[in-house]
Amino acid sequence: TKKISIAIDGPASAGKSTVAKLLAKKLNYVYVDTGAMYRVITYATLKNNINPSDEKAIVKLLETIEIGFQSNDDAPQTVLMNGEDVTEVIREDLVTNNVSQVSAHEQVRKILVARQQEIGRNGGVVMDGRDIGTAVMPNAELKIFLVASVEERAERRYKENLAKGMDVDFEKLKQEIADRDHKDMTRDVSPLIQAEDAKLIDTTGMSIEKVVNTIESYLVI
Numbered sequence: 001t002k003k004i005s006i007a008i009d010g011p012a013s014a015g016k017s018t019v020a021k022l023l024a025k026k027l028n029y030v031y032v033d034t035g036a037m038y039r040v041i042t043y044a045t046l047k048n049n050i051n052p053s054d055e056k057a058i059v060k061l062l063e064t065i066e067i068g069f070q071s072n073d074d075a076p077q078t079v080l081m082n083g084e085d086v087t088e089v090i091r092e093d094l095v096t097n098n099v100s101q102v103s104a105h106e107q108v109r110k111i112l113v114a115r116q117q118e119i120g121r122n123g124g125v126v127m128d129g130r131d132i133g134t135a136v137m138p139n140a141e142l143k144i145f146l147v148a149s150v151e152e153r154a155e156r157r158y159k160e161n162l163a164k165g166m167d168v169d170f171e172k173l174k175q176e177i178a179d180r181d182h183k184d185m186t187r188d189v190s191p192l193i194q195a196e197d198a199k200l201i202d203t204t205g206m207s208i209e210k211v212v213n214t215i216e217s218y219l220v221i
C-alpha cells in the first residue's frame, strides 16, 4: 500500500504527540515532532544569550544547528542538537515560555519548514505541529486538527508534571497554555489555524485509544 502523509495540528497539550506517535507505530511510519525543532532552536537561543527577538542572530545560529531524532520503543523520542541529548531540557519552562516568540520569526520558520518538508518528502510520515496541514504538507492525504478544552489540557499537563516530581501551580499552567495558544494563533506567519480540509477532533473527555481509533477510521477510504 502507498505510504501517505498525515498532518496533525492543534493547540498546546491537545495530545498531538501521544496520538501521532501511536499512529506512526501502528502504521510503521516515521513520527516527526516539529514542536521539538522549534524548542531546540529556542533552547540554543537562550543558551547563547541571544535575545528571542533577534531574528538575524537566531537564523545565523540555526544554520550551525543540526536537529536529530532517535526513536525508542516505548520511551519518548530522543531529541539531539548537534549530537547532544536535549530531550529533557527543551521541555523546561524557560524554553516553553519563549518558544512562541522564537517560532514567530519568518526566517526561522522558513528554515525549519524546509527541513520538515525534506523529511516528509516521500510520505510515510505522521507529523505534528501548528502549521503542518496549512504550510508544511498542504497536500497531506489526511489532516487532523486536535482540540480540547483549556481546562482539560492544563489538567493533562499538570498530571504529567506531578508524575515527573515537578512542583506545579494549576492556574499558572492554564494561563501559560492559553498565552502560548494566543501567540501561536495571532502571529503573522502561518499562525495556528485549522486547514479547510482538516478533520476536527475534540478530545475533551476522550481516551487516547479512542482518538487513535477515530483517526484510523479516516484512513479506510
Ligand code: C5P
Residues within 6 Å of the ligand: 012, 013, 034, 035, 036, 038, 039, 099, 100, 101, 103, 104, 128, 129, 130, 131, 132, 180, 184
Ligand atoms: O508542540 P509543542 O508544544 O512542543 O510546540 C512548541 C511551540 O513551537 C509551539 O507553541 C509553537 O510556538 C511552535 N511550533 C510552531 N509550529 C509548529 C510546531 C511548533 O510554531 N509546526
